[in-house]
Amino acid sequence: MPRPYALPAAPARAAAPLLLALAATALLLTACGTEHAGAGGVGGGATEQPSRTQVDDPGKEGIRITSLTLPSPSPSPTRRHSVSAGSLATDSGVVASYEVTNEGAESMTYSVVFTFMSDDGGAVTNQTATVRDVTPGKTVRGTVRAGELPPSAPRVTQAKVLEVAKVPASEAAAEPGVCPASGIRVSADKGDAAMGLRVVGLHLDNCGTRDYTVEGYPLLELLDDGLKPVDGVKILDGSREITTSAGADEQPRPVTLRPGEAATAGLVWRNTTESGTPVNVPYVRVRAKDGADPVTVTPNLDLGTTGKLGVRPWKKTDR
Structure with missing residues (x-):
């Protein structure tokens, strides 16, 4: 007489291959999923390091x-699709x-x-x-x-x-937003050039707590690459000998700056080159007035062979 417990043995044996197949399928799916993420990472730039x-x-x-x-x-x-010309x-x-x-x-x-x-x-x-x-x-x-x-x-x-x-x-222009101990900030802008005429603005800001008065022209010293004085250049009061297209020179007069007020002056020259050796002046040491602390700016004056630099007087800036 057959034993009753022998009947389920066949299903058990049949289930074993099914379980192995399911496990193999799961591993295959996991592996495929990992490969896809890796490919997406490389294609999307997520895994690429600078x-x-x-x-x-x-x-x-x-x-x-x-x-x-x-x-x-x-x-x-993503970047290619999101960035257009x-x-x-x-x-x-x-x-x-x-x-x-x-x-x-x-x-x-x-x-x-x-x-x-x-x-x-x-x-x-x-x-x-x-x-x-x-x-x-x-x-x-x-x-x-x-x-x-x-x-x-x-x-x-x-x-x-x-x-x-x-x-x-000690002569560097103060960085923006910083007021020197003197309470006076001197700087130069990048300038403007047109048809050989060069103009660079000098700026004087009273960032201190007291009034500050200047009169006439800023005091200049022209310096070479080694910060040594440059000879042979005539510094002119006003710009009339350089150009008349920029308007008449204003007469120098006292300018008093209250805290927060500013003034400008100007350097004017031409880079004309004729006979002789062109002169380049990379640095200019500026004093707002006699006795003021010097500030060295870098306007890179390409004076050509003209031998002249015009200086406009201080003028209060309208704000």
Whole structure:
């Protein structure tokens, strides 16, 4: 007589292959799911990390780039679809690390222009960094970003130090929003050039708590790359010997600035080049008046062979 418990044995044996098949299917589905996520990560740029490369840059005047961080060369599909030729610029993600070493004998403030370039060496964008109060023998490190670039811009692959301006830290123009101990802030703008005529504005701000009076013209000293005096240039009161197209010269008169008020003066010249050696003046030491603290600005006067620089008197700014 058959034993009753032998009847379920067959179903049990039949279920075993079914369980193994289900388990294998589950593993296959899990593996397929993982592969899809990985492919999506690579295609979407989520797993791509920026590359950082060391830069063998000789630099200029103690400033050199030490490394360059570049984003992935392939933008993600999301970015391609969301950025069109007419859209706003987006941050490039390009960052240059640099170091500034003061090889001189006094504390200096540096203004450095970095240029970011494409594979063919063409400039894509320039950025300026200011490094203040670097003492003799000290090395200061920092970073500068290439910033926003239009989608049509070439890909940045390299960078270098383009220009360096350095002035004694005690004579550097105060950074925006900072008032010197004197209560007077002196600065120069980027100027304007048209048909060979150059005009740079000097700005005098009373950021202190007392009235400040100037009269006549700012006092100037022209300096070369080594911050030594430049000879052979005549500094003129007014601009009438340089041009008459900018209007008649105003007569110098006392200008009293209350706290919060400002005044402007102007440097006017032409870059005409004829016979002789052109003269370039990278630095100008400015005193608002006799006895005032000097401030050295960097207007880069390309005076050609004219040998003349016109100076307009201080005039209160309307606000």
